[in-house]
Amino acid sequence: MLKLIGFITSICLIILIFLRVPQESVGLSSFTSKSDFLGSSPSSVERSLNILTTFGILIYFGIAIQLNLSNI
Incomplete structure (x- = not known):
């Protein structure tokens, strides 16, 4: 169960990082x-x-x- 939550969290983080566009880029500001x-x-x-x-x-x-602690 914990591995599934970790997997979902990592996918969400990847999506959030891709949504972060540099300020000088037109992407996010034009989209909003x-x-x-x-x-x-x-x-x-x-x-x-x-x-x-x-x-x-x-x-x-x-x-x-x-x-990691559970694997020890």
Whole structure:
């Protein structure tokens, strides 16, 4: 069960990292200006992605440590 949660977390992190586009790129800012899918402004979308990415990394590290300790 823990391996499945770790796998899902890693896939979600990959998706979140691909959503993070550099500021000078037009990708995220033009996408948010055309549709209200990710939020109201690019800065709030970037902040939300930062929080989600940080939270996902912490969960992933916790699961990785737990799996490593269970293998000992």
